[in-house]
Amino acid sequence: KANHVQFYVRIPKIQAGTANQGFDLYFGNPGAGNAQTTNRIWDDSYLIVLHLAGDIKDAAGHGATARKEGYVIQNGWTAGLIMSDSFPWVTFERSHKGDLVINPAATQAVGPSLTFVCRFRPTQKASMSLCSGTGFNFGIQGTQAICRIGDSSVTLEGVKIGQWQCGIFSYNATTGMCMICLGKDGFVTTPLAPIPLKATDLRIGREISN
DSSP states (O other): OTTOOOOOOOOSOOOTTOOSOOOOOOOOOTTOOOOOOHHHHSOTTOSOOBOOSSSOOBSSOSSOOEEEEESOEEEEEOTTSBTTBOOEEEEOOTTSOEEEEEOHHHHTTOOSEEEEEEEEOOSSSOEEEEEEETTEEEEEETTEEEEEETTEEEEEEOOOTTSOEEEEEEEETTTOEEEEEOGGGOEEEEEOOOOOOOOSSOEESOOEEO
């Protein structure tokens, strides 16, 4: 888009409790070459990175692919449609089931831990999976974020209906530690009984219910 740019930068370290941290950005040199290094930003620890900029292409470049299954609306860049924000997004309509399926060959490398990061905006109080696989489910339930591992679950109050939020869900099958973070709106970490992580059926946006 005109007059718009997005940078994805890998910060080696952020010092806890230290204010005014940042990095330098140099621009305005028309003779500068392309110095992007995708594999240094999204290293081998990233299975798939979806920017959803009108497509579902993987930005990490490690061979993972995603495909639409069921009812999924690809909105792409939609300026001003939601409040004053302008960014790419996909919609999982509440009365239909639809998801993005990650190719099984890529998910074989997942384990023993998995972290899922996304921006989401529920339009009403409902239950929806954000990321799920065999034996686990990261999602929202009303105003709670929820992480289900087998028969156990961890919840975090703080989901805001009608607002965009950043969600981070993480589970370590070796230690049993489960973590949910809703940006500045909340954080919880709880140990569960360690259960082997099976991500052979890895989906984004599965099992939507009213």
